[in-house]
Structure formats: C-alpha cells, structure tokens
Amino acid sequence: MKTLKSILVFMLCCTLSLSLIGCTSNEKTEPTQPLTKTEVIIGTVCTISLYDIKDVAILDKAFTRLKELEDILSINKLGTELDKVNNMSGKEPVKVTNDTFTVVAQGLKYSKLSGGALDITVGPLVKLWGIGTDAAKVPSEEEIKEKLSLINYNDIVLDETNKTIFLKRENMIIDLGAIAKGYAADEVAKILTENNVKSAIIDLGGNIFALGSKLDGSNWKIGVQDPEDARGASIGYIEVVNKSIVTSGIYERYFESNGKKYHHILNPKTGYPYENEILGVSILSDKSIDGDSLSTTLFALGIEKGLEFVNSQPGVEAIFVSKDYNLYLTEGLKNNFHLTSTKYKIKI
Ligand code: FAD
Ligand code: MG
Numbered sequence: 001m002k003t004l005k006s007i008l009v010f011m012l013c014c015t016l017s018l019s020l021i022g023c024t025s026n027e028k029t030e031p032t033q034p035l036t037k038t039e040v041i042i043g044t045v046c047t048i049s050l051y052d053i054k055d056v057a058i059l060d061k062a063f064t065r066l067k068e069l070e071d072i073l074s075i076n077k078l079g080t081e082l083d084k085v086n087n088m089s090g091k092e093p094v095k096v097t098n099d100t101f102t103v104v105a106q107g108l109k110y111s112k113l114s115g116g117a118l119d120i121t122v123g124p125l126v127k128l129w130g131i132g133t134d135a136a137k138v139p140s141e142e143e144i145k146e147k148l149s150l151i152n153y154n155d156i157v158l159d160e161t162n163k164t165i166f167l168k169r170e171n172m173i174i175d176l177g178a179i180a181k182g183y184a185a186d187e188v189a190k191i192l193t194e195n196n197v198k199s200a201i202i203d204l205g206g207n208i209f210a211l212g213s214k215l216d217g218s219n220w221k222i223g224v225q226d227p228e229d230a231r232g233a234s235i236g237y238i239e240v241v242n243k244s245i246v247t248s249g250i251y252e253r254y255f256e257s258n259g260k261k262y263h264h265i266l267n268p269k270t271g272y273p274y275e276n277e278i279l280g281v282s283i284l285s286d287k288s289i290d291g292d293s294l295s296t297t298l299f300a301l302g303i304e305k306g307l308e309f310v311n312s313q314p315g316v317e318a319i320f321v322s323k324d325y326n327l328y329l330t331e332g333l334k335n336n337f338h339l340t341s342t343k344y345k346i347k348i
Helices: 004-014 025-029 056-073 081-087 098-113 123-129 141-148 180-194 288-301 303-311
Strands: 018-020 035-041 044-050 156-159 164-167 199-204 207-212 220-225 234-240 243-249 254-257 260-263 278-285 317-322 326-329 337-339 345-347
Touching: 035 056, 044 056, 044 180, 056 081, 056 098, 056 180, 081 098, 081 164, 098 156, 098 164, 098 180, 098 288, 123 141, 180 199, 180 207, 180 243, 180 288, 207 220, 207 288, 220 243, 220 278, 234 243, 243 288, 278 288, 278 303, 288 303, 288 317, 303 317, 326 337
Parallel strands: 326 345
Antiparallel strands: 018 220, 035 044, 044 199, 156 164, 199 207, 207 243, 220 234, 234 337, 243 278, 254 260, 278 317, 317 326
C-alpha cells in the first residue's frame, strides 16, 4: 500500500512534464477561466478543465469514468478485472469487458511491434522493483533472474470472440501502466465530445489531451518540460488543435540507492531500468492510447531506433530530449516546435 507521503511526492513529480502555456494568473480572473476539477485517480493527479461548456455534471461523468477504468485496469487494487486475469495465470482464461480487452490488445500490439522492448507482461519485474512506492529497492540478481523468466508477451492468449484473456504460465502479471492512462484520456475526450464540449484540457499526470481549440479558436500551446529545471519550466512548446501529447521520462518516477538513480521504465531483457541517452520523449498523436504506448516504446528503443520506428507509424510525431541537451524532432514537428530555452539545441 502506498502511504500519503509517497502519493504526495508522486503527485508533485507527475503533474507538469507537459504544461499549458499562457495560463497566467490574470487570465484566471477573466471570464475565460475554465471550470476545473482535480482528483488523484489511477495513481496520478488527474485534472480536467472545461473552457466552453462549464457544466459540473460533465466533469462528474468524466471522473466517474476514470474511477470505473481504475477499478478494472489497476494492478494496485484487489479484485479488478486485470487482477483476476493475473490471478488466473496458468489456470484458465478470464472473460473481461471491452475496456480491458481493448487495452490489453493494444499493449500486445506494441509489445510485438517493439520486439519486446515494451512488454506488458513486465508486471513481475515492476512489482519486484516497486519504483514509485515506499518499498522501492534494488533487487538481487537471483530475484531479477526469476522474474525475467515470467516475462513474455507471446504467452498472452486473446480470444476476440469470447472476449477472454489467458496468461499461459502461473505467476505471470500484465501491467498496463505504460498505456492505460492514454486509453483513459481518450475515454474522457469521448465523453466531453458527446456532451458538445469543444474546448478542454484533460491532464492525467502529464498525459495531456488538448480537446478542440482555445475559446477564441486559436491553437493550444503545450510546453515540453525541461527535465532538469523546476516544474513548469519548459524547453519550448508546440501548437496543437485536438491532439494528445504524452511524455515518458526518467525524471518523474525514480528512486536513489547508493548515489545511483533508478527510473521506472524497465528493460525486460536485463531486468534493470533502460540506460540510454534519453531524458524524456514526448509523442503527439490523435489518440492518447497510441501516444502513451509509443512514448514508453520509443524510450525503450532509444533515439536512433526510436526515430526510425516512429517515422514508420502514420500520423504521429515525436520529440526526444537527450542527456546532452539536444532535441531530436520528427519531420512533422520541425516547423511546429518553438524552442524557448537556450540550454537545448535542435539537432537537424
Ligand atoms: P510510462 O512511460 O507511460 O509507463 C511506464 C510504466 O510502464 C512503468 O511505471 C511500469 O508500470 C510499466 N513499464 C515499465 N517498463 C515497461 C516495459 N518495458 N514495458 C511495458 N511496461 C513497462 N501508481 C501508483 O503509484 N499507485 C496506484 O495506485 C496506481 N494505480 C494505477 C492504476 C491504473 C489503472 C494504472 C494504469 C496505473 C496506475 N498507477 C499507479 C501507475 C501510474 O499511474 C502510471 O501509470 C505510471 O507511473 C507510469 O506512467 P508514466 O506515464 O509515468 O510512464
Ligand atoms: Mg506510456
């Protein structure tokens, strides 16, 4: 169980990897001030801001949906659908709702596409490290070896007709931490759109969905966090209309042991956090589930392979922030990223 302290630390760490630019304190007193609600759900701070239709009932519907998704997709709660699938590993298939089936199918798709760099059966390793909880520790080599043997996305059996999920081997665990927030953002965007909202920001712990455009019809400006600076300090911004922007990085969820930092994106081949040149990678896409899946996938692949991979995916763009202060942008972003920091350079 997480303590309040760790939840608060996590809240502080998660909120501002991407931020809305141009929301000054002056604006907050003007009629353009949004109707906003914030709650901690799915292990992170979720904020929804409505700019045009300011209806509390719409916000309530959106938060009810988020809680519903947490209740079926979490591995941090007992009795969720995913928990049942994991408990029945090696025993029998479990019938699930469309939500669980869709997210696991998407996770399996990216596990295959990435050749296992992203692997949603990484759960035993995630639990072993406990990164983001008070129990975080560097495991022993033996412990890691034992858990690695349980990771293999090829051992997930999906039955589309009967909507069942089966994990072939006992003690396997599916963890949807890398992709489910994206699905949740899409579901909230769907609810807002069904209720005629045309101007809103959905922020699920840095998974941002900028719905429609700003009230005056202009583009949203979304800042990309400087990983080494104060929260909210950005490297630059992108202008978007109706897009998802998701970031994965090493600066949000990590712990330190003997002077070394261990972040939360784990290499299913070695059992240790990925060690590469990336501080963070942000994805611009139409669907947030794609952005969330891709942000973790590209982080795992590294800059060179990641750029190659993302260029093969239609309709998505990426910004890599490297440890040597370079920014690597996909073609479609080269004219739409506004660099404001002097510390970073755009690598051509
Ligand atoms: P991302 O890059 O999107 O994902 C990283 C996460 O993916 C890791 O934290 C790990 O869970 C998983 N992962 C690591 N390596 C790999 C890999 N190689 N392949 C695939 N997946 C990998 N956190 C809490 O602390 N308490 C909670 O109660 C809690 N409840 C949650 C409930 C739900 C339904 C979900 C989806 C998540 C929950 N979380 C909880 C986790 C948290 O909200 C975030 O999902 C998590 O911190 C990662 O999000 P991210 O965007 O920072 O990183
Ligand atoms: Mg992700």
